[in-house]
Amino acid sequence: MKYLFIITGIAYGHFTREESIINKLRKLDRKAEIVIACYGTSYNYFSKKYRILKLKPLHFPDTSTRTRLFRTLAENYKILGYTIDNYNLINEFNREFKPDFIMSDWEPFAIFIKNCYLTWNYKPKYSKPYNLSLLFQKILIESLYFTARLLGKKIILPSLKKEKNVKNFIYAGLIIRKTPDEVKELKEYKDTVLVMLGGSKFGLGLAEKIKNISKDFNEKFVIFGCKCKTKNCIGYSEFRENYLEYLKSCKVVITLGGYSGISEAVFFRKPVLAFPIKNLLEQYAVVEEFKDYIDIGDINLSEEELKIKIKEFLNNADKSRKKLNTLKLRNGADEIAELIYKKAKS
Structure with missing residues (x-):
């Protein structure tokens, strides 16, 4: 047909x-x-x-x-x-x-x-x-x-x-493109902090801040939507077909307020810190729908404020994961x- x-x-x-x-x-x-x-x-x-x-x-x-x-x-x-x-x-x-x-x-x-x-x-x-x-x-x-x-x-x-x-x-x-059972894990990216900016340019400022503060964390950051390479941070500007493999391997996700990005992370039971784009009603509505299961931040935070927010998010990740595991999703x-x-x- x-x-x-x-x-x-x-x-x-x-x-x-x-x-x-x-x-x-x-x-x-x-x-x-x-x-x-x-x-x-x-x-x-x-x-x-x-x-x-x-x-x-x-x-x-x-x-x-x-x-x-x-x-x-x-x-x-x-x-x-x-x-x-x-x-x-x-x-x-x-x-x-x-x-x-x-x-x-x-x-x-x-x-x-x-x-x-x-x-x-x-x-x-x-x-x-x-x-x-x-x-x-x-x-x-x-x-x-x-x-x-x-x-x-x-x-x-x-x-x-x-x-x-x-x-x-x-x-x-x-x-969801694939369920977790259909996706292999990337050992070299296990327990990373995955940053997904969704392919638009609206998250570039956030990515730059995360890149700058990554040195203050004992974590490896993987950014999609911004090319970069530092000691604690690697970023890709182009779309990658195997993104879900990175998602399965990571321990938490930082993203904007896009429905698909949050949906996939939640389905994979990954704690999410979402920064909806300012003045975009659609993304505000998305994080409102998911608010009981994700953390929400202000995309215009200073680097120092962002550092505090991410540390708080990482400290509460296990609690968030337990809540995500109660969801029955299809x-x-x-x-x-x-x-x-x-x-x-x-």
């Missing part, structure tokens, strides 16, 4: 989440014909693996530890035109390709694509805006949810807790792949 996946976003989380579903789907449908519509990071990752439909991109100009909503909107003055172009491109392609199933990951224009299912992770009940910019984001995002409901679109939501499907919401377990990638396969056949 034929499948179209629309996968965008500027970081790793979107494409790793969807690839985990695609890999499960290919086991169910050995003759699956898959096309991926994408741009940016997703395009760079998938272009050598699948047939690609290249979309016009949304840009995030910031490289600091916070988003500036109105600056982002200003620098995307062509967004309406690009959205219309992408919508028309997809519809034109669908008339020729005739997919049996269409899935989109967090791409707003996909709401208007006929028979398209949506994979999102934002949950309104965890959203608690405390300033005007966050309130504006909440109104904007939840207007998309309202529109999706009016159009009868199904929204698939990975969730830490087991939830009942309500209206057009379909809940699944956390979306892999949402299996559930979603089965749903897609059944719908495509029907």
Whole structure:
């Protein structure tokens, strides 16, 4: 059968989440014909693996530890035109390709694509805006949810807790590429402190601080998203296919507030210290959902404050691990792949 996946976003989380579903789907449908519509990071990752439909991109100009909503909107003055172009491109392609199933990951224009299912992770009940910019984001995002409901679109939501499907919401377990039993351990990276920045540039300031203070710890730091090499710290700027092997080997994880990064760490029962990007409502909602099982820090801490926070986190790691071990988790990638396969056949 034929499948179209629309996968965008500027970081790793979107494409790793969807690839985990695609890999499960290919086991169910050995003759699956898959096309991926994408741009940016997703395009760079998938272009050598699948047939690609290249979309016009949304840009995030910031490289600091916070988003500036109105600056982002200003620098995307062509967004309406690009959205219309992408919508028309997809519809034109669908008339020729005739997919049996269409899935989109967090791409707003996909709401208007006929028979398209949506994979999102934002949950309104965890959203608690405390300033005007966050309130504006909440109104904007939840207007998309309202529109999706009016159009009868199904929204698939990975969730830490087991939830009942309500209206057009379909809940699944956390979306994981592989379970711990399917991943080998890297002996040379055992008991490291793993720092995952998710592929965007928003965490570079945090990475620089961690690199600078790493000498004050009797720990080995492994950073993904920033290239560096010191006595206690090694960093990789490029995405690594075997990231989960590093995850299985480490003792704790420091990350931003991305859903996929936190989901994988929690599923592997690794204590997490999350630093959500300033002024990004989606990441605030993510850490709110996971707050009973992770530690949360301020991404703008000074180096001295960050050192204290990380030491406190490491000291409490065993307690966090015990709490994580009480969780009963299921892999949402299996559930979603089965749903897609059944719908495509029907």
